[in-house]
Amino acid sequence: MDENPAVHQEMVTTAEEQPRSDEPNPMGCNKYRSLLLVLFASSLFATTLGLAIYSHLQKESQWKSAAPPCLSPACLRASEQFSLDMDPFSRPCDYFLYACGAGGSSTNKRRQRVSGFSNEDNGELDKKREVGMGGLLRMRREADVQGKSDGRLDKFPDRQTALLKAIKEILESPEEGVSKSAAEQKAKKFFKTCMDAESPEKVGTERFLTLLQQLGGWAVSGEWNQKDFNTTLTLLMSQYSTFPFFNVYVGPDSGEEQNASNKHYIQIDEPHFQFPIDWNSETHKSKASTRYLRPFYSSCGQYLALLGVPSNGTTQHCGLYISLSTTLAVATSPLRYRLSQKLLYHRITIRELQTRASAIDWLACLQAIFQPLPISQSDIVLVHNLPYIIHMSQTISQWQSLHETMGTGPLHTYMIFSLLQTLIPALDSRFFQTMRNYSIVTGDTQEEMPRWWRCVQQTERGFDVLLSHVIRERHAQKEAEELIHDVYSSLEKKLTDLSWRDKTSSGFILNKIKSLNPRLSTKKNNLSHTELDHLYAEMDLKEEDFFSNFLQMLVLEQKSRWRLLSHGTRTEGLSITPSISGNDIIIPVGMFVLPFFHSSYPRALNYGTLGSLMAKDLLHLLLPDIHTQADNPESESMCVWSHYLSVTKGSGQAGTFSLPPSKQQEVWVQYSALQVALDAYKMSFTRHPTDSSLSGLSYIHLFLSSFTKVTCDADSYREFMPFEPSFLVTVLCSSSGFCPKSLTCLNKSQSSPHEMCQSRTLH
Numbered sequence: 200m201d202e203n204p205a206v207h208q209e210m211v212t213t214a215e216e217q218p219r220s221d222e223p224n225p226m227g228c229n230k231y232r233s234l235l236l237v238l239f240a241s242s243l244f245a246t247t248l249g250l251a252i253y254s255h256l257q258k259e260s261q262w263k264s265a266a267p268p269c270l271s272p273a274c275l276r277a278s279e280q281f282s283l284d285m286d287p288f289s290r291p292c293d294y295f296l297y298a299c300g301a302g303g304s305s306t307n308k309r310r311q312r313v314s315g316f317s318n319e320d321n322g323e324l325d326k327k328r329e330v331g332m333g334g335l336l337r338m339r340r341e342a343d344v345q346g347k348s349d350g351r352l353d354k355f356p357d358r359q360t361a362l363l364k365a366i367k368e369i370l371e372s373p374e375e376g377v378s379k380s381a382a383e384q385k386a387k388k389f390f391k392t393c394m395d396a397e398s399p400e401k402v403g404t405e406r407f408l409t410l411l412q413q414l415g416g417w418a419v420s421g422e423w424n425q426k427d428f429n430t431t432l433t434l435l436m437s438q439y440s441t442f443p444f445f446n447v448y449v450g451p452d453s454g455e456e457q458n459a460s461n462k463h464y465i466q467i468d469e470p471h472f473q474f475p476i477d478w479n480s481e482t483h484k485s486k487a488s489t490r491y492l493r494p495f496y497s498s499c500g501q502y503l504a505l506l507g508v509p510s511n512g513t514t515q516h517c518g519l520y521i522s523l524s525t526t527l528a529v530a531t532s533p534l535r536y537r538l539s540q541k542l543l544y545h546r547i548t549i550r551e552l553q554t555r556a557s558a559i560d561w562l563a564c565l566q567a568i569f570q571p572l573p574i575s576q577s578d579i580v581l582v583h584n585l586p587y588i589i590h591m592s593q594t595i596s597q598w599q600s601l602h603e604t605m606g607t608g609p610l611h612t613y614m615i616f617s618l619l620q621t622l623i624p625a626l627d628s629r630f631f632q633t634m635r636n637y638s639i640v641t642g643d644t645q646e647e648m649p650r651w652w653r654c655v656q657q658t659e660r661g662f663d664v665l666l667s668h669v670i671r672e673r674h675a676q677k678e679a680e681e682l683i684h685d686v687y688s689s690l691e692k693k694l695t696d697l698s699w700r701d702k703t704s705s706g707f708i709l710n711k712i713k714s715l716n717p718r719l720s721t722k723k724n725n726l727s728h729t730e731l732d733h734l735y736a737e738m739d740l741k742e743e744d745f746f747s748n749f750l751q752m753l754v755l756e757q758k759s760r761w762r763l764l765s766h767g768t769r770t771e772g773l774s775i776t777p778s779i780s781g782n783d784i785i786i787p788v789g790m791f792v793l794p795f796f797h798s799s800y801p802r803a804l805n806y807g808t809l810g811s812l813m814a815k816d817l818l819h820l821l822l823p824d825i826h827t828q829a830d831n832p833e834s835e836s837m838c839v840w841s842h843y844l845s846v847t848k849g850s851g852q853a854g855t856f857s858l859p860p861s862k863q864q865e866v867w868v869q870y871s872a873l874q875v876a877l878d879a880y881k882m883s884f885t886r887h888p889t890d891s892s893l894s895g896l897s898y899i900h901l902f903l904s905s906f907t908k909v910t911c912d913a914d915s916y917r918e919f920m921p922f923e924p925s926f927l928v929t930v931l932c933s934s935s936g937f938c939p940k941s942l943t944c945l946n947k948s949q950s951s952p953h954e955m956c957q958s959r960t961l962h
């Protein structure tokens with residue numbers, strides 16, 4: 200079974216690295232006999248080496264020449280993101296300890312290297328490189344570095360940022376032909392007016408004050424026509440997406456067995472409060488944090504000042520506003536408490552809800568929100584904290600009768616303040632700054648997002664259906680479907696091969712995994728251009744009037760709620776993590792954006808990057824079942840961990856330190872994700888036995904570098920890892936024969952147990 204692969208190496212020796220003799224691969228390969236041919240160094244930087252490799256992973260598929268370079272614009276952008284810091288093979292001694300850290304701290308390193316170019320330009324290697332695409336890349340790179348003020352290494356953005364950037368690019372792209380898509384033009388116009396609307400001169404407060412008058416004014420300004428409570432509340436919820444006293448949304452009943460029918464329900468929940476709430480776990484009571492009430496009061500005063508209310512009204516009205524808010528907040532409780540008390544997903548008919556919480560006209564309210572759907576007294580709704588709803592209703596009744604005679608209208612003022620919060624993105628930047636200043640006081644440490652970021656988010660709220668279709672058209676073509684298919688198939692294979700604790704439960708889990716059907720989020724909700732245009736037909740966007748456009752967007756958002764209730768079609772497109780819905784695993788198109796995926800990328804890059812992220816997400820999604828029922832997660836993760844200990848601490852100590860279960864689990868997930876992604880790549884390679892590459896790297900080399908890069912930069916689970924996730928490449932390479940070369944650090948004693956952690960999927 201062990202055919203010695205011929206290994207021919209001709210490589211540059213760096214300080215850290217000795218050339219290895221042509222020894223046979225110590226592991227040998229059972230199925231995949233690697234033929235490694237390292238041709239010559241070729242890389243982005245002159246200092247280190249690159250590899251080109253002849254290899255065949257499978258008997259039948261053999262490629263004869265180095266991978267042809269991918270020269271698409273997306274690839275050129277991607278090669279700039281691959282620095283040798285992320286190449287696991289360039290510094291085998293320290294990459295797994297420092298590689299991830301290097302991305303952030305290597306400002307100086309990069310400067311040195313970049314300035315070092317001229318010294319090394321005489322080198323033999325460089326001449327070779329000039330001929331190929333290396334030269335081209337280098338020119339681009341130098342230009343880029345000069346243009347970059349901070350000189351930071353190109354890190355992958357997190358996935359949310361990547362998605363927002365992709366949407367921004369779509370929204371800013373020039374119109375291609377007038378008739379292209381009316382809906383797309385509207386989204387672009389919305390975004391443009393949002394970007395333009397920052398200055399108070401352009402927006403002012405007039406528009407809000409006019410709207411306030413239409414709602415009957417308020418006692419704060421002394422002009423208030425005492426409009427009916429229920430009417431105003433219904434109007435705010437149905438037309439302005441504003442939910443002052445309780446929140447309303449749509450979703451499945453989590454208590455119901457996963458069922459293909461996947462029925463959606465109206466859900467009623469606590470509202471969002473503007474201030475932090477403390478939970479006393481002994482008395483089981485909530486209380487607004489007193490130290491934030493003073494700043495809250497002062498921000499209330501600032502809003503009123505911006506709206507031109509004389510300051511002598513502030514004390515009374517802001518005082519009442521805070522008093523009502525804190526009274527309501529008393530009955531809220533944190534999710535974990537509600538879970539333990541079984542307060543979530545309480546099923547109740549609208550008729551019964553009316554008897555329990557009579558201050559709200561529930562039927563009229565819900566009918567208005569979901570019009571034109573028929574809603575009747577006997578319909579079931581799911582309530583997530585009935586005690587709060589009852590308390591809220593009692594509070595409203597009390598305050599109503601208490602203040603009726605005084606004419607201070609605190610319930611109405613409360614609702615208008617809620618509306619103001621909803622509309623802040625459409626008002627001028629002084630309102631936003633006031634809100635922002637208050638959130639900083641309450642401990643919000645996030646840096647302020649740039650305006651484009653906020654505008655993309657606002658556009659997404661109304662145009663999510665359109666945007667997910669545009670992303671699919673532009674980014675997630677056939678290649679995306681293939682990636683999903685390959686990753687899921689190899690995941691299924693991996694899970695089938697696990698050793699399960701008992702037959703019946705493994706049968707159940709494996710059946711479930713077989714019956715689940717992964718699909719791109721846009722697949723079921725595939726609308727034509729005409730249908731999309733129809734969806735947005737009623738929108739009449741104005742060039743210079745973001746406020747009016749924003750109000751229309753709120754109506755659109757409202758419509759997506761009733762679409763969800765009536766058809767069960769959510770626009771899953773703009774999330775970034777897979778979810779289960781009925782028998783489908785929904786893979787959002789939002790995952791398929793640069794720099795994680797592009798249809799022109801080498802597949803080694805797509806599978807190494809998005810393939811491994813997707814495998815990780817899917818494993819996390821399915822994990823609760825797997826972890827309790829199979830033996831492998833524990834044994835495999837302990838194996839990887841002792842490998843790590845033996846490499847870093849010297850042998851003999853393996854097994855001395857054990858891992859807490861959450862880390863154990865994460866190690867297994869991440870290692871499995873790497874294996875699954877690699878298997879998926881091999882699967883795709885069997886189908887199309889050619890691929891392109893970047894920077895002259897071999898396929899497997901590019902795959903592993905991509906994995907390292909993405910786990911270092913954009914892995915949301917990294918905090919649960921006891922070591923840099925890129926170390927997993929070392930483990931993989933020591934237990935399989937197809938890495939370009941050994942990742943053994945030659946200073947280290949060679950006694951570490953290299954044969955551990957083999958996995959069946961790899962052999």
Ligand SMILES: *[C@@H]1O[C@H](CO)[C@@H](O)[C@H](O)[C@H]1NC(C)=O
Binds near residue numbers: 458459460
């Ligand atoms: C699935 O839904 C159907 C119809 O809605 C129902 O008859 C069936 O009992 C449900 N199955 C489960 C497992 O809940």
Ligand SMILES: *[C@@H]1O[C@H](CO)[C@@H](O)[C@H](O)[C@H]1NC(C)=O
Binds near residue numbers: 512
């Ligand atoms: C505030 O002052 C104005 C005039 O100075 C007066 O008309 C108004 O009634 C005062 N409002 C309150 C709430 O005292």
Ligand SMILES: *[C@@H]1O[C@H](CO)[C@@H](O)[C@H](O)[C@H]1NC(C)=O
Binds near residue numbers: 559
């Ligand atoms: C809202 O309408 C309901 C049902 O008609 C009624 O019972 C309740 O008193 C009204 N609420 C207020 C505050 O007027």
Ligand SMILES: *[C@@H]1O[C@H](CO)[C@@H](O)[C@H](O)[C@H]1NC(C)=O
Binds near residue numbers: 501629630632633636
């Ligand atoms: C927000 O806080 C900053 C810094 O404290 C201050 O300069 C600015 O005036 C505040 N803005 C508003 C609208 O309150």
Ligand SMILES: *[C@@H]1O[C@H](CO)[C@@H](O)[C@H](O)[C@H]1NC(C)=O
Binds near residue numbers: 721722726
């Ligand atoms: C979506 O519909 C269009 C035509 O309306 C069709 O060409 C395309 O293949 C469909 N895409 C998917 C993923 O079903």
Ligand SMILES: *[C@@H]1O[C@H](CO)[C@@H](O)[C@H](O)[C@H]1NC(C)=O
Binds near residue numbers: 292944
């Ligand atoms: C390996 O050896 C090199 C040179 O001898 C040294 O600079 C480096 O720090 C060593 N690495 C480790 C991990 O000991």
